Amino acid sequence: xxxxxxxxxxxxxxxxxxxxxxxxxxxxxxxxxxxxxxxxxxxxxxxxxxxxxxxxxxxxxxxxxxxxxxxxxxxxxxxxxxxxxxxxxxxxxxxxxxxxxxxxxxxxxxxxxxxxxxxxxxxxxxxxxxxxxxxxxxxxxxxxxxxxxxxxxxxxxxxxxxxxxxxxxxxxxxxxxxxxxx
Numbered sequence: 001x002x003x004x005x006x007x008x009x010x011x012x013x014x015x016x017x018x019x020x021x022x023x024x025x026x027x028x029x030x031x032x033x034x035x036x037x038x039x040x041x042x043x044x045x046x047x048x049x050x051x052x053x054x055x056x057x058x059x060x061x062x063x064x065x066x067x068x069x070x071x072x073x074x075x076x077x078x079x080x081x082x083x084x085x086x087x088x089x090x091x092x093x094x095x096x097x098x099x100x101x102x103x104x105x106x107x108x109x110x111x112x113x114x115x116x117x118x119x120x121x122x123x124x125x126x127x128x129x130x131x132x133x134x135x136x137x138x139x140x141x142x143x144x145x146x147x148x149x150x151x152x153x154x155x156x157x158x159x160x161x162x163x164x165x166x167x168x169x170x171x172x173x174x175x176x177x178x179x180x181x182x
Contacts, residue, residue: 029177033170034070036173038075041065044161044166045077048161049063054092054156056132059078059079060077062079075159077158079092091153093158096115096125100115101152106155106157127147127150
């Protein structure tokens, strides 16, 4: 068996055209996969918040998908801004107080997150709340905000767990898109 190959300007031009077509297909696959994964991420975050009993909260309503460009998406969830300048999403993601310390977030130590920073211990503290909050120890402040008393809350890592989920889905999403393209 013999293989024959010609090297000419025409053959190199053809190779370059094929490479450019392949590059365009790769860009399309990556862009389509990122869009699909971003949509899956938003849906998964909503499912986790519902699982944690937070599906009909301001936090769930603030989930937004931001398309920076075809190859860059952000998913943001903030919830209510607290009086101490921290968004509600961080407190729910990482947990708070002695309860949070007992069930900390997987990344708490890595990012330097602190629990019970004012050493309230079992005396607890107050957090921003809503009428839907099932905590019976809540009241309205003179500013009109609803707050509730607690010993803290465990970590409910809706963003972290969604990231882990999306990482596990990347290969399947890419395979599906490539299969549809071919």
